[in-house]
Amino acid sequence: MRAAVLREVPGKFSIENVDLDKPRGEEVRIRTMAAGVCQTELHIMEGRNPALLPTVLGHESAGVVTAIGEDVTHVKLGDHIVTCVSRFCGECRQCLTGHPSLCHAVSTGRAAGAPPALSQNGNSINQFVGLASFAEEMLVHERNTVKIDRDIPFDRAALVGCAVLTGCGAVFNSAQVRAGTTVAVIGCGGVGLNCIQGARIAGALRVIAIDKSAAKLALAKQFGATDVIDASSCDPVAAVRDLTLGGVEYSFEAIGLPSTIEQAIAMLSRGGVTTAIGMIPDGATVRVSGADMMAERRLQGCRMGSNRFRLDVPRLLELYKQGRLMLDELISDRVDLDSVNQACAKLKSGAAARSVIMFE
Numbered sequence: 001m002r003a004a005v006l007r008e009v010p011g012k013f014s015i016e017n018v019d020l021d022k023p024r025g026e027e028v029r030i031r032t033m034a035a036g037v038c039q040t041e042l043h044i045m046e047g048r049n050p051a052l053l054p055t056v057l058g059h060e061s062a063g064v065v066t067a068i069g070e071d072v073t074h075v076k077l078g079d080h081i082v083t084c085v086s087r088f089c090g091e092c093r094q095c096l097t098g099h100p101s102l103c104h105a106v107s108t109g110r111a112a113g114a115p116p117a118l119s120q121n122g123n124s125i126n127q128f129v130g131l132a133s134f135a136e137e138m139l140v141h142e143r144n145t146v147k148i149d150r151d152i153p154f155d156r157a158a159l160v161g162c163a164v165l166t167g168c169g170a171v172f173n174s175a176q177v178r179a180g181t182t183v184a185v186i187g188c189g190g191v192g193l194n195c196i197q198g199a200r201i202a203g204a205l206r207v208i209a210i211d212k213s214a215a216k217l218a219l220a221k222q223f224g225a226t227d228v229i230d231a232s233s234c235d236p237v238a239a240v241r242d243l244t245l246g247g248v249e250y251s252f253e254a255i256g257l258p259s260t261i262e263q264a265i266a267m268l269s270r271g272g273v274t275t276a277i278g279m280i281p282d283g284a285t286v287r288v289s290g291a292d293m294m295a296e297r298r299l300q301g302c303r304m305g306s307n308r309f310r311l312d313v314p315r316l317l318e319l320y321k322q323g324r325l326m327l328d329e330l331i332s333d334r335v336d337l338d339s340v341n342q343a344c345a346k347l348k349s350g351a352a353a354r355s356v357i358m359f360e
Ligand SMILES: [Zn+2]
Pocket: 038, 039, 040, 059, 060, 162, 163
């Protein structure tokens, strides 16, 4: 099968022929139908986050089950699925207390010593987070998958596996935004836009979108922002404090920079909570002042929207069917696998909401 292989960082993908093993045990083989291009791939290509090389990236995907291992129970041949990086074991303390996205009892990918899922001429190729969806086929653990209805288009379903799950999950699960409250979102890319529409669905009174791109702020309005702040021409903290008479109850940071997380804390009212969603570079630290803590301002991390994806993905897709969750508008481009480098360049330029690689 054809796959986009990353051999060095910083570097670019090359489209190569790669071998995929057959499913064993609880593994599922999937024909990839759509794969979103996420900031995570960009971070890895640019060397800002580590990865084992060579590797096939891609984690926001949807497809059709073409083969199953002997122990698979969740899906059968022909089922449509969405993948998620948050594999859960179902038995550890995190899983049993309702936090399957924090499960640490299982690692992604195959166990050490097992034959590689991905290889080329007998040489192993790293399967990114046990998924690797920048490829015509995937071999994944069934607990990285959720079955979806057949009437959901694959491109839109794919985005629910990461950007939508993360952005909406940050609002619904991590922060648990209440109706009538005030919200600010810093960064209006794929995840930030979903934070904004999550806050709209949750009934927030005021949803303030902050970005430096006029195009992204225009999209933010479409997704439910009641106010927009162009951070390239003003101090966003002062602007938010102005708009809300002293600060918001919830702020979200969807970029992954200590400086913008600190701004997100500074724009909180007393007792407010900042949810940091973006991928923070390894080794970076965020400063929180004693005065903020004394005012009961809180900072919390958010891993993949604190998701319970087998529950969340079908719910989000139902909200889409009802016309309350916007997915069509999230997709700015549909490209083929050969255009993956251009799609990443476009994401870096800040032009795209989301490019989706289509395989048919
Ligand atoms: Zn992602």
